[in-house]
Amino acid sequence: MEEKPNQATELLELSSGKAEHVYYWHCGYYTSRFLLGLRDQTTILGVRCSACGRVYVPPREVCGRCFKTMNEWVDLGTEGTIYAFTVVKLPYVDPNTGLPIKVPRTDIYVQFDGADTRLMHWLDEGDETKIKVGARVKAVFKKERRGTIHDIEYFTQV
Amino acid sequence: MAKRTAIVGVGQTNHTSKRRDVNGQELINEAVKRALADAGLTLRDIDAFVIGNMDHFEGINCVDGWSIDGSGAYMKPIMKVTTGGSTGGTLGSSAYYHVASGLFDVVMAIGWEKNSESDTQAAISTCADPILERDFFGGAIGPNAAEYAMYMKQYGASQEDAAMVAVRDHNNALNNPYAHLRKFITVEEVMNSPMLCYPIKLLDSCPRSDGACAVIYASEDRAPKIAPRPAWIHATAVSHDYVYFGDYDWEAMPTLEATASRVYKRAGITNPLKDIDVMELYLPFSTCGVVWMEHMWVCERGESPKLIRKGVFNMEGELPVNPSGGVLSTNPIGATALIRIGEAALQVMGKADDRQVPNVRTAMATAFGSCYWFEATILRSTMS
Amino acid sequence: MDNVAIIGVAQTKYEKGKTKNYAELVYEVSRMALDDAGLELADIDNVVTTTNDFYDGRTIACMAIAEAAGSYGRDATNVEGDGTLSAFYGLMRTLSDVYGTTLVTTHCKVSEGAPRKIFNQMFDPIYDRRLGMDAISSSALQARAYMDRYGITQEQCARVSVKNHGNARNNPYAHVPLDITVEDVMKSPVLADPIKRLDVAPVSDGACAIILAKEDRVKNGRRKPVWVKGVAHCTDAYRLGERDLSRAGALEEAARKAYAMAGVKDPSKEIDVAEVYDAFSYMELLWYEGLGFCGAGESGRLIDSGVTGMAGALPVNPSGGVLSAHAVQVAGLARIAECVLQLRGEAGRRQVPGAKLALAHGITGICAQTHCVWVLSDTPAKEV
Numbered sequence A: 001m002e003e004k005p006n007q008a009t010e011l012l013e014l015s016s017g018k019a020e021h022v023y024y025w026h027c028g029y030y031t032s033r034f035l036l037g038l039r040d041q042t043t044i045l046g047v048r049c050s051a052c053g054r055v056y057v058p059p060r061e062v063c064g065r066c067f068k069t070m071n072e073w074v075d076l077g078t079e080g081t082i083y084a085f086t087v088v089k090l091p092y093v094d095p096n097t098g099l100p101i102k103v104p105r106t107d108i109y110v111q112f113d114g115a116d117t118r119l120m121h122w123l124d125e126g127d128e129t130k131i132k133v134g135a136r137v138k139a140v141f142k143k144e145r146r147g148t149i150h151d152i153e154y155f156t157q158v
Numbered sequence B: 001m002a003k004r005t006a007i008v009g010v011g012q013t014n015h016t017s018k019r020r021d022v023n024g025q026e027l028i029n030e031a032v033k034r035a036l037a038d039a040g041l042t043l044r045d046i047d048a049f050v051i052g053n054m055d056h057f058e059g060i061n062c063v064d065g066w067s068i069d070g071s072g073a074y075m076k077p078i079m080k081v082t083t084g085g086s087t088g089g090t091l092g093s094s095a096y097y098h099v100a101s102g103l104f105d106v107v108m109a110i111g112w113e114k115n116s117e118s119d120t121q122a123a124i125s126t127c128a129d130p131i132l133e134r135d136f137f138g139g140a141i142g143p144n145a146a147e148y149a150m151y152m153k154q155y156g157a158s159q160e161d162a163a164m165v166a167v168r169d170h171n172n173a174l175n176n177p178y179a180h181l182r183k184f185i186t187v188e189e190v191m192n193s194p195m196l197c198y199p200i201k202l203l204d205s206c207p208r209s210d211g212a213c214a215v216i217y218a219s220e221d222r223a224p225k226i227a228p229r230p231a232w233i234h235a236t237a238v239s240h241d242y243v244y245f246g247d248y249d250w251e252a253m254p255t256l257e258a259t260a261s262r263v264y265k266r267a268g269i270t271n272p273l274k275d276i277d278v279m280e281l282y283l284p285f286s287t288c289g290v291v292w293m294e295h296m297w298v299c300e301r302g303e304s305p306k307l308i309r310k311g312v313f314n315m316e317g318e319l320p321v322n323p324s325g326g327v328l329s330t331n332p333i334g335a336t337a338l339i340r341i342g343e344a345a346l347q348v349m350g351k352a353d354d355r356q357v358p359n360v361r362t363a364m365a366t367a368f369g370s371c372y373w374f375e376a377t378i379l380r381s382t383m384s
Numbered sequence C: 001m002d003n004v005a006i007i008g009v010a011q012t013k014y015e016k017g018k019t020k021n022y023a024e025l026v027y028e029v030s031r032m033a034l035d036d037a038g039l040e041l042a043d044i045d046n047v048v049t050t051t052n053d054f055y056d057g058r059t060i061a062c063m064a065i066a067e068a069a070g071s072y073g074r075d076a077t078n079v080e081g082d083g084t085l086s087a088f089y090g091l092m093r094t095l096s097d098v099y100g101t102t103l104v105t106t107h108c109k110v111s112e113g114a115p116r117k118i119f120n121q122m123f124d125p126i127y128d129r130r131l132g133m134d135a136i137s138s139s140a141l142q143a144r145a146y147m148d149r150y151g152i153t154q155e156q157c158a159r160v161s162v163k164n165h166g167n168a169r170n171n172p173y174a175h176v177p178l179d180i181t182v183e184d185v186m187k188s189p190v191l192a193d194p195i196k197r198l199d200v201a202p203v204s205d206g207a208c209a210i211i212l213a214k215e216d217r218v219k220n221g222r223r224k225p226v227w228v229k230g231v232a233h234c235t236d237a238y239r240l241g242e243r244d245l246s247r248a249g250a251l252e253e254a255a256r257k258a259y260a261m262a263g264v265k266d267p268s269k270e271i272d273v274a275e276v277y278d279a280f281s282y283m284e285l286l287w288y289e290g291l292g293f294c295g296a297g298e299s300g301r302l303i304d305s306g307v308t309g310m311a312g313a314l315p316v317n318p319s320g321g322v323l324s325a326h327a328v329q330v331a332g333l334a335r336i337a338e339c340v341l342q343l344r345g346e347a348g349r350r351q352v353p354g355a356k357l358a359l360a361h362g363i364t365g366i367c368a369q370t371h372c373v374w375v376l377s378d379t380p381a382k383e384v
């Protein structure tokens, strides 16, 4: 470190305070349809590219490979397999609440039958020795659903 | 007219966990002054600047304008580029294209981060889609941990193989006075360090650092007059591909493979293991140092652990990787990938001091961002 | 500089609270720009996107638009700042030997966040930010400094608002077309003296894209190519206390360079139409002076004389300008797109007859700390 002239007797640090900066994210047609699928049909919807046949979940407007608008909706059901998982053990601040997240927390990628991409969610198992890549999992829906990704409470191994 | 472009000066701070003695602008200024001194230039010689960092790590909107007191870009052109963890690579490319376009002769790229000013893990988790993925994304470590778990299963690799990469990078850092973590470690210590996210342990993963890096690029008209042995940029390449984390094919690593193929083709490299003398790779976790070598076509699928055990990528090996100590020892995110380019340039220029690999003619630097955005740069001691 | 043309442009309609998310907006304009140029995505060599993590409400916001901007698997990069800067970087990449065509995109969904809070985050966190400074209060200081020094009246500023909102009635993309009088502006509520409601741009959602091509990649399409003659940007001091707010020094410097590149000697005579970044009505007057349309302090008389009206010798903002549609980061690129339409003769009811040389201008930062100036022409430079 370089020597600073006229060194202050104390080095101060200021916090940005507690003021929240709230955003209102617009879901658009595709994400809205997906969330309504969770809320009203308790099912997971994907969208198929009519040019290359890839099925995307979460659904989005454009297939990046073909640069074509997608309109063919696919009901993927509620069961898939674990593509990858990780048990998070290092707590960090939850950007939604400002509080530390609860650990251990298991994040998974769910591979639905008939989809080419994967959905992220939680698994209700915190012990990594009891989780297997390729294991079948099933979405557990909440009773009260509000049109968010948390309408699925978590996935559970079947 | 398009111009050939070279790096003629590199400056970086002494990276550390928390710099309470300087604000962000002062931190930047340390790197800027060192880069100018390295090139033997003054601020007056710089025609344009590019700067980058992670917006939400310090919470400063428009750091291009904010930086003026530190960057010295007063009444000069400055713009901001940013692509997450790969920002440093994007900065290097941007300075390169500033010069290669023929519009500017001498351009400075500045990458910086004061990770200590916020909870960066929380900030990075907001890179996942806020509606669908944010709550299930535990930062960059999750996908990388999952990637190595799959690799071990498929190819019979071990946690020790990754630990050997950690040992290599950490111990190389002992030769680098700018590195953040400079402590001798053993495979056993890595294996015994706390598990963060199976199978990645504390000593397998990168720290969070405060630091800045500045790299000066010059045109073919100016570079030979500024530096006796400039590091000529022969190619840059980028690839990225997805919007949601669940889209990515972790086994095939398509963006790394595309980036490597593209940059090798542009630079005329057919056998990276033989054609490249030293690599400065953006390896945020030791596990990446095992798996990614294969996706960069350095060896066949599943062969990397064998090469690591043979010491091929050690300082005295056939292809030294990360003589600087890499990202595992120093990680001021917005600067991290620019440090890779700067270190690769120092190797080509023969100015890497105690971490110098002898007779470097061709070097490679990479950048990695949390959306699997890869960038690569090939530098050579000769212009063409 | 080699000849580079803008061969495709597209804009969404600007409005508040668009239902599409910003990736969908980017897809809309990327698709339309390709159609406008008569190209397929395969004809695009690389992509420059524009994001801002504060406005976009997530870290590494460029991830979210990878597919929408057609950058899947393609060389791509990302600028944070006004669209004129992204386009400038796109121009550099097009001029290099590496790429022949570049797609540039910008988007903004400012309606999702809190724009005043986001602008506040540009200010120094230790000083001005804590005082609650934002775009309106800081601009009011600039307006006051400028108007007091030169005796510019509030009525003269109001005349800009009347002209631009009136012009917007001819622009189908405009957000706020209005048939108003100077009296209406003067009677509108004071937000921060001397700035009143009708002196201020709206906050709009929208997107814009352009396609740049080297001369040898310009096909004989159905659209007339528009040629880039000069571009420059420049950044003033960060802290308002260090700046002469009554002058646009950085704009003078950027304009001087851009004019020199383009061979423009007397801008007020040679330029046929200008699209400038008038986030506030006083800004258009201050920019006239910075751009050399008149001498220092003479803008009041210039607007009074009607020279910059649709029927004048140098119409400024035939589109209605930023006062009539303000999607942050997009607005500068929209100025370029509007100039392209003017030079093609495709500007519909807002067409300036026979326009051959056009000027587009963008700003970013506190009180327009950074300016970028583009000079565009309907004819390429002759071979030297």
Ligand SMILES: [Zn+2]
Pocket (backbone or CB within 6 Å): A049, A050, A051, A052, A053, A054, A063, A064, A065, A066, A067, A068
């Ligand atoms: Zn497709």
